[in-house]
Each structure stands twice: as structure tokens, then as C-alpha cells.
Amino acid sequence: MNNDKHIYTIFGASGDLTRRKLIPALYSLYVQNLLPDKFIILGAARSPLSNEDFRNIMKESILNSNEIHDKSSAEEFLKHLYYIGLQYDNPNDYIQLKEYLEKLRSKFDIPGNTIFYLSTPPSLYKVIPVHLAAVGLNETDDGWKRLIIEKPFGFDLQSAIELKDLLLKDWKEEQIYRIDHYLGKETVQNVLVTRFSNGIFEPLWNRNYIHHIEVTAAENIGIENRGGYYDSIGALRDMIQNHLLQVVGLISMEPPSSLEPLSIRNEILKVFQSLRPLRREEVAKYAVRGQYISSVINNETVKGYREEKNIKPDSKTETFAAIKFYIDNWRWGGVPFYIRTGKRLPTRVTEVVIHFKPTPHFLFTRKNIQEACNKLILRIQPDEGMLLEIGIKTPGAGFEVQNIDLDFRYSELAHQRIPGAYERLLHDTIRGDNTLFARTGEVIEAWKFLTPILEEWSNNPNVPLYGYPAGTWGPKEADNLFDDENQTWHFPCRNLTNSNLYCEL
Template identity: 40%
Template sequence: MNNMTEPCTFVIFGATGDLARGKLLPALYHLDAAGRLHPGTRILTTGRRHPDRDAWLSETRADLSGTVRGGLQQEVFTRFADRVDYMQGDLRQADFYKQLQARLADRQGFPADTAFYMALGASDYAGVIENLDRVALLEEQLGWRRVVIEKPFGNDLQSAAILQQKLSNHLREEQIYRIDHYLGKETVRNILVFRFGNVLMEPLWNRDTIDHIQIIHAEPQGIGKRGATYDASGALRDMIQSHLLQLLTFVAMESPVSMAAEALHAEKLKVLKSIRPIPADRIGDYAVRGQYDAGKVGPDDVIAYRDEGRVAADSHTETFAALKLHIDNWRWAGVPFLLRTGKRMTAKQAMVAICFKQPPQQFFRSSHIRCDASNWLLIGIQPNECLRLEMTVKAPGEALATRQTALDAAFRKADETVNDAYEELLLDIVRGDRSLFLSYEEVTQAWQIIDPVLKAWSKPGEDLHLYPAGSWGPRAADRLFDSACQSWRHTLGACGCGMEKL
């Protein structure tokens, strides 16, 4: 066994939804296949669509056959199926929770330590937790009780505060696991190790040498079947308020005293509190929104966002968002942090791109040489997990000419598998490790940063920029740069001067 956890019970609400079917159950299957789940661990799934366990398990088998690494293994699935049960019921009916309480009371079948996973719409969180408390399923006399909540935690600062108040009536903060699956990615965790496990970069990791930092998540996919939910959310809420701001804290934070949750949360919170508020009367100088129009992604013609299913024909919901933020502290004063995310972009690319300042030119002043290309440190998150350092070197030959070269390092060896982010986070829940889960203070501080933008964008206007599907987004995003020689970095690949234009 490898890092096996203690036995516990996972209760998954919404087990017939996309999150459970596409992420949670495959992650639990992979953990079982790797021998990382205790033999006594049980999984109780709930849903309304299937009448019994056999019907649910048949669909689950079909789902896993198309999603698990290396194809479904009969021996592993048999073992996995033996630890899984299913319970049909309506989460809005009080009798369902009485039946759930009776089912979990069987200590021969279900360990006392229990994690309740809310694979549900955010509007259902408070009601489910209140009903669990009514039947004493959140009491911890016999074992721990932990509740896992997916993003978004609220839709703005006010709704987040209301949700927190409702949860705190039934749970202690230590019982709440606000999950951000982005933080479970190996490369994101590697940012902490790269920064604090190596002395090499620390003298350079500040305003003296860094020109600006870009944090980017682009994807060629559209919204799929999420029309109704996405149209009520948008890119700013969906990606920047959670994933990209969390990445920013990893890049910008000071070294915590330890990897304990409290120490890590404290340093991340300091960064968020140091971000300069965006002036309400200057939103356009710090934020750009866009929406994809019809276009071509690869070989495929794709429709405009407003033509997607369950999207309003006059929707002003952004599918692209870019922000410029400043961190007003000693390390980062004057260094712009540029966050950008978009759907229906040219290609899938998530990365942190750190652009260093250009060197003084006095060494070359008596020659024709100019070193206009900046050094870049690129941390690829997906689809390529790697580290790339771009530098200026002399080109071969007698003439004194320069060119760009790069040092590339992969974060994993060729024979090492890529684990899904949910796998480690699910184990962290069992271990009681909250270090990569969000504290309420982090959530509220993140909402405070983007609330002025949300309020400005809630009013339909001409500031919504259409961009063709298959592009890198609206050209209006270029205005966020302070200098004409700066521009967005799109890919990890070499590109002459190290920079690319929209």
C-alpha cells in the first residue's frame, strides 16, 4: 500500500451529476487502483435518477470505462464496486435524511469518520447542511465530520457572507473544506517547492528584477452544456476569483513558517490584502471583458456564445476576462500582475509567465547589438507541466550577434503518471489537511478584489468586446500593459523575442 489513509465514509451528494461522474468517481477509482484507499473505506452515493444500486453502478461502469487511465481493469472495478453503495432520494425531502442517518448508522458497513461531498449547485449547500444537522449527522462524538464545498462560494461578497453565516450555524470552520481543484494540480504545488526549496531564484524574485507577471488560463472549449449556469456566472467568477487569484498568491507570497494550513493561509491572505483596490471610476484601465463570436477552433467551425444552448440571445456574460493588479508591499511594489482567462481560444494553455527587466545596454553601446528580448521564466501548468527559462546568448559564427535560447525541464519523468488534481485533494480531506483548501478569509478577500469589476460589468454597455472563436481574445486586452513593448505571452514555445502579439 502507498500512503494509505485510515478508513472513512465518503458520502457524495449529486452522484449522477457531471462533477461526480467526470471527476470524483474516477479519482476514487484511481486511488483504489493505486492501493491508497483503506480496505475499510466506503463510498455512499446519492441521486434521484436511478432507482437502485444496480442501475447506478451500470452507468458508473460505462462512465469509468471512458475516463480512467489505462482503461477499466475488471479486478479494480470489482473491488471498487464492493465498497460503493447507492441511495435514491430527494435532497429537499426531510425523510431522505432520516433514511440516510439510518443507513450510516450501520457501523459494520460504514466507518464513523465521514466526509460529505457537495457535488451540487451552490444554491443547495445551505439546505443540505441544515438537514444533515437536524438528524445529528454532523455531530462528532463517534468520529470526525467534514463537509466539502465546491466553488463558487457565493456569487459576490454579500452572498458569500450570507452563505458563511448559514454554514457557521451548523459547522465549525475546521469542518469546512472549500475545494479549489486547481490547487491540487502537481505543477501548482510545485510552485511552492520551486520557490521555497531552492535558493537560486529568491534574490531575483522581487521588484528589482521582475518587469511584470502574467497568469494565464486559455482553453479552446466552449461552455458545453453549462449554458444556464455559465450565463449566470462568467469568466471572472468562474476562473479569476478562485483559480487565478490563488495562483497569484502562490507566486507572490512570502515563505510560510511551515506547510501547516494555518501558516500557508496566513501568507496567502497577506498577499490578497495587499492587492490595491481597483477604483470604481477606472475599471476600464484595469479590467477587460470579452465574449466569443463565431469562428474556427482548429479545423472546426464553432458558433457564437450567444447561440449556445440556454444562453440569452442578448447576453453580456463574459467568456474572456483580463485584470491588471498591483500588490502594494515591499517585494512587489510597481510590478503589474496580469491575469487572463478565456474560452474558445486558439489552444489550451495554463501557465505563469514571469518577465524580467531588460539589462542595461552599456556593454553593447559601441556595437550594433541590441538586447531587446527579455528573460522569461515560464511555469507550464497544462497541458505541459514544465519549467522553461529563456535567455539571450551569442549566435554561432564570427559575428557578434545574439539570439534567444531556452533551458527546459519537465516536472515529471517519462514513466511517471499524471494524477488528477482531485486524487490528492480527496486524500487531504481524509487526512484532515486543509492547507490546499480555502479559508473563509481568503474567499472574502478575493471577492473584495473583484466586486468593483462585477458591479461595473453588471451594467450592459459597449465595454464587452467580441472576439472570434479560435483567437487569443480581444485586442482591447493589450491596453492593460503599461508599455508598448509589453504584450501577452500565449505559449511556452520559443518565439523570437519571447513575446507574442494577439
Template identity: 40%
Template sequence: MEQLSPFDIVLFGGTGDLSLRKLLPALYRRHRAGQLPEDGRIIATARTPMSREAFLDRVHDSYRERLDADELNETEWRRFAERLAFVPVDATDSHSYAQLAEALAGRDGRCRVFYLAVAPGLFVDICRNLQANDLVTPRSRVVLEKPLGHDLASARAISEQIGAIFPEEAIYRIDHYLGKETVQNLIALRFGNTLFEPLWRREWVRDVQISVAEQVGVAGRAGFYDRTGALRDMVQNHLLQLLCIIAMEPPTSIEADAVRDEKLKVLRALTRLEGRSALQNTVRGQYRAGAIGGQPVPGYLDEDGVDEDSRTETFVAIKAEIANWRWSGVPFYLRTGKRLQERNAEIVVNFREVPHSIFDVTYGTGLPNKLVIQLQPDEGLRLHLMAKARGDQMRLRPAALDLDFAETFKQRQADAYERLLMDVLRGRLTLFMRRDELYAAWEWIEPILEAWNQAADAPKPYTAGTWGPAASSALLGREGASWHEEA
């Protein structure tokens, strides 16, 4: 196991939802696994002053809610708590960084990570104030949570201003989907085996579907979400990153820039959707009142904090195409939404049917082969094949080869934030977005936003607890395809 160097992690937004729900539990689990060095400190910051004891109580209470009973070992908690400190900092006030500077004094030679678990509007202020207080050292790194801008111009402005303080190799733009075990297994599946590579191209793939479905609504984030929408919140980062991994050419190595160079080529090869083309190849929807798990839920316009005339989309479906030799003519269907029928995230590669069936249609089926990569709620791979049904006649029936990661690998798998935080501490950039990737993603997204803004159509309504607007199914139906759960 690689030994980490001593470090200081400074969590801006240290008492916020992301820190309490994801980051601090991830660090505790890595501590329990013995992966954190003894001299590894975690300093939480927040605007509201509180004592260290009050902060520890808040973290401990959060752990009781979120960790399994066998994980929250009191002896391990006390040892982990020794790493934790709390420093009140007003992110916008340079003078309030004095106490943080005192906490970091004499530790300039250690790896120093500034994790900005705050609103993007504070990113530049924090970085400038860190620089003004001489807290940015040659071994400093900064982690940026999405969204990285509201459009291309704001993304450029944020990147250029932060880039004037931190070099590009010290900037970690995090996308937790890329830390999932299944996504990394997808990289291994594609580039560690010869089995699929000859089939991974237009001659044998009919279409690719990438879906991220949520059952939750805006969950108290209406102020943010109503200004953002599903296209910016999910497609611009999560879904496009998954598309890149599925579609990219084999990199020369697993090193960061080798992988990110290939992802960038995919983003630049995406056929531009603008004007009429954008309206024909996209569907945007907005949920109405319905039921989730048998319980009634309000419509989006009835959520607290949502403008009664809001045209913000809570659902997006897109037909995308990649203009290169490998994928020309293969549709990539992207779909994401809130208040859908199930919580599910998956990538489905649908292969073409056999060129000529030797089986009588009475006995056969027209189902093609497909590879399903499941990201959540469970992680695994399933390869759908055709096999002979038992009996004295040549009847075919679908069969599947399953790889359930929880069943196959008995030990607990690190979650996405655990893995990505360890990559930050190790200086591994492979699973983090580079600046030119960010720009290329926005360059593809912006014309869609412009087409929607210019069109008079409101988002198509769909009932909460369904799979979204009927137009989403029609988008695939034009090509004789259907979403995986409809097949």
C-alpha cells in the same frame, strides 16, 4: 506511505457530471494505487432512485470512456465496486435522509466526508438536513465546490450558515487548480530553493502573467454560465489563488494556516479597482462565431440557453497591482476566456533586461529572461535564457532549460482531484481556501462587477479561435509588454 483511517465518503450529486468525470475516477485510481484502506466506503446519492446495480453499470460505462485501457482492470474494478453504494436522497427533504442515516449507522467514529458536487444553492439545505438527521459527527468534513456565492453577501451567508454546523477546520473549499502538480512544484520552487528568492521582487521582475485559456464554449452550462460570467467563474477563485502563490511571502511552515495567512495578505494588498480605474484596467469580451480546430462554432449569443441580449463576459483580462514592498509597481496581468485559440494555462514571470548590455545590438537581442510555469495541457517549467550561438562571432540567441514532469518523473502523476481528495481524507487544509480568503477575494472582485454594471459598454466582441479582443493586447501594450504567445 501514510496509512489512511477507515472512511465514508458521501457524494451528493453522485450521478452528476463532476462525480462521473472526475471524482469517481480519482477514487478508483487511488484504490488501484493501494492508498485506500479496506474499510473505505463511497456512498453516492442522487434524487432519482436507481438500483445499486444500475448505478455500478453507469460508473463502469463512464470509466470505459474516461480511463485508459490499461487502467480499467476488471479484477480491480470488481474490488473497487465493493466499496460503492447508492442511496437516493432528495437534498431538500430532511425525511429522505433516513436511508443515508441507515447506511452510516454504527460508523460515527470513522472519518466521514460529505462532498457537495451539487449547485451551491443546495449547500445550506444539505448541511442543515445532515445536522437534523444527526449525521454530522466530530470527525465529519464537508467539501464545497465553486462557485461559493454570487457576490460577497451570498458568500458570507453560505459560509456563516454552514459554519454554524461545521467548524472552519472541517470545511474544505476546493479549487482543483491548487491540486495540480505544477502549482505544488511552484511552492517547492519558491520555498525549497535559494536560487530565485533574491530575484522574486520588484527590482528584478518586470511583470507577471497568469493565463487560463479554454477552447470550449459554454458546453451545455449556459443556464449557469449566463448568470455567472468569466470574472466570477474563473478569476475570483482560480486566477486569484494562483496569484497568491506567486506573490506571497515565505510562510513560516507548510502548515495550512501559515500558508493561508500569507495568501490572505496578498489578497488584502491588491490595489482596489473601482469606477474609472476598473474600466481602464480591465477588458471584458464575448466570443462571436468562428472556428476551433478547423471546425465552425457558434457565437456566445447563438448558444442554446443564452439570452439574445446577454452582456455576460466570456473573456476577462485585468491589470492588477499589489501594494506592498516586494511587488509595488509590478503589474500582474490576469487573463481567462472561452473559445480561445489554444487550451492553455500558464504563469509567466518576466524578468527585467540586464542593466547594461555589453553586446552590440547587431549581435544581441532584447529578449529578457522569463520563467514559464505550464499548468495545462502539459505540466512543466521552462526557464528562458540568453546563450551564445555557435560560430566565431558573439551572437546571442534564446535558449531554454526545460523540466517536463511527464518526462522527468516517469511514473504517472496523480491528477488534481486525486491529490485533493487524499488531502481531505488526511485532514490537510493547506490547498483549500479559508473563509477570510474567500471574503477578501470577493471584496476585490465586487467593485469591478459594479463598474461594469454601471457602464453602458457591452463586452468587446472577439472571434472564436483567436486570443480574445484586441483591447487585451492594448492593455499590456500601454506598458510596452505583450502576452506570452505574442512575444
């Protein structure tokens, strides 16, 4: 039980994210008795809704959620929901918001503890926090105040710095929570436990034993109805700048001195500060971009990116991005990291693959270096779990070697419920635990690292944009990022285990 009574205010409360993720996550916390005895969820948006209208909409989202099994407490939970209509750019509306918050606090005996969740377009990140501060809703005299921001955290380095300066003018760093739902996934957090609680891994987790590391985030869908948004963003900004670099930070950080949020976040920041800078003239060697083109998948014709709704016919926005980079510190010096992400790939999967170095010489026959390396696969989604690939002797005469899998899947923990990503992160915002939230320094360092790639892709018309048929693993040129011509990417199946027997796409 958390006894910090508070009001959870959601801007953009009539939007899709609130219906699909935020309210179901808060309801799940309520069912598990993880919310205080007294709390209010206040929705705020432009739509002219009454309290009853808002409750009915959210009731439908709870009842229709596949992630919620116990829906018996929905009616009691909905009594905690209230709504206020406002125009985000109208200063007077924030005066009314403050008065309404004070009214709710007085009625339900709740102190000034307040969370402001910005489930809004990024353009409003520069608007809402300023107006909140103008009426004193950032002040902590009567209780804590927290500001939750969804990605993207800026469009480039310059806009990220401007947003940082604007927010830190009125809000303290410890009040700002930059939410990245990837970091709320159980398997991502398990990276820390895998590394630091098992004596067999940490001694090997360095340049002496690891050959290279891959991080893949693949989606089998296209851009759906997000054409206008996606065409201005692209894969590098949408996935690599936030989600995947944060995962890299957890994989490669040094052991923290404690599990305190500041200690963990300090180590992640050190990783970002150690990323080897790229020069624009090196971008062609270290980064590949692609865009999906029309193809036939399961006897159905799939549109190419430029044929999608709200996409410019000559668009050069990448739907696939792959980069190679190095972390220049004592642990990782010389170990290449590879990241790729893309739309319209064969399957939806996010995973980390640790490729260990081969044995010093081939005592037993192996076909190639790829086959001779042990692999540790950390599957983030779907079929969440871990898999260690090792070699064993094939039964019979001689010493033929075959690879087998030692695996664990979270689905095997049938007696334990796996919380959703937003459920974990929203609970952390209530508890004041910012371990899994991006800090200002991390965001700025990530943009610094990616800026040469973004500038080269944007300003150099000679940089190739490779087409790849929808339903394939991206442009073949992404293989050129590897130093060894016998190396290639690990091609995952939707199923983590038994992928040598069948591959579900």
C-alpha cells in the same frame, strides 16, 4: 496506507462529475493502497437507483476512463459502493440517511468518520449542510466530519458572506473544504517547491528583479452545453475569482514558517489582503471584457457566443476577461500582475510567466524590452513543466544574441506516475490536509477585490464589451492594460518547448 476508516458520501452521485472525476479518482487511490482497509463510498442523489445500478454505472466510468491504466481491481473496489435515494430539501430523508450511515458503520466496523462531498448545483450549498446538521451529522463526538464544496463559492460578495455565515453556524472552519481542482495540479504545487527549495530563485522573487507577472488560462472550446449556467456567471466569476487568484496567491506569498496547512494558508490570505483595491471609476483602466463572435476555424464556421444554445441574443456576459492589478506589500510594491482567461481562444493552456527585469543597459543588441527580459514559464496544463528563457551568443562573428530555452517537462519522468488533480485533492480530504483548499477569509477577500469590476460591468451601460473572433487571443484592447506600448501578452502554444520552431494549437 491511511488507516482512518471512513464513509465517503457523495451528494449528486448520479451526476457527470461523480462519473468522470470522483469515482475514477477514488479508484486510483484504492489501487495505490492509499485508502484504509475498511471504507464505504455512499452515493446519494434524487435518481431512484439500487446499489447494483449505481455500481454498474460507476464500473462503466472506471473502465472507460483514459486516466486509469490498471483496471484489474475494479470488481473488488465496486463492492465498497452503496447508494441511497433522497430529495435534498426533504428533512425526513436526512433522518433515513443517518440511519443508513449507522447501519453501514455497524456492519463494516467503521467509526463516525464521514466526508460529505457536495457534487451538486451551488443552490444546494445552503440546503444540504443545514439538513445534515439538523440530524447531528456535523457532530464530531464519534469521529471527524468534513464538508467538501465545489466552486463557485457564492455569486458575489454579498452571497459569499451569506453562505459563509450559514455554513459557520453549524460547521467549524476546519471542517469545510472548498475544492479548487486547479490547486490539485502537480505543476501548481511545484510553484512552492520551485521558489523555496532553489537558492537561485527566491532572492530574485521580488520587485527588485521582476518586471511583471502574467497568468493565463485559455480554452479553445466554447461554452458547449452550459449556456444557461455560463450566461449567469461569465469568465470573471468562473475562472478568475477562484482558480487564477489562488494561483497568484501561491506565486506571491511569503515563505511559510512550515509546511503545515495553517502556515501556508495564512501567507496566501495575507496576499489577498494586500491586493490594491479598485475604485469603480478605475475599472476601465484596469479591466477589459470581451465576447467571442462567429468565425471560421480550420475551414469550419464557429458560432458566436450569442448564437449558442440557451444564450440571450443581447447577452453582455463576458467570455474573455483580463485585469491588471497590484499587490501592495514590501515584496511586490509596484510590480504589475496581469490575468486573462477566455473561451474560444487559439489553444487550451494555463501558465504563469515571470518576466524578469532587463539588464541595466543594452550591452548587446536587442530588438525590444520584451526580448531583453528573461522569462520563467510555469506551465500548469497541458505539456506540464517549466521553461527558463535566457540569451546566448549566436555562433559566428559579432555579438548577436538569441534566446534559448532551458526546460523541464513532467512527461520526461517516465518512471513516475503523475496523479490527477482530483486524486490528489480527494486524498487530502481523507487525510485531513486542507493546504490546497480555499479558506473563508480568502474567498471573501477575493470577492471584495473583484466587486468593483463586477458592479461596473453590470451597472454601467457605457462599459464596452469587445467582440473578438473565435480562435483569436481575445480583444486587442487587452494590450492597453500594459504601460509600455511595446509590451504585449505572451502568446503560448500547446507545446511548452520549441515554440520558436513550431506552434501546436
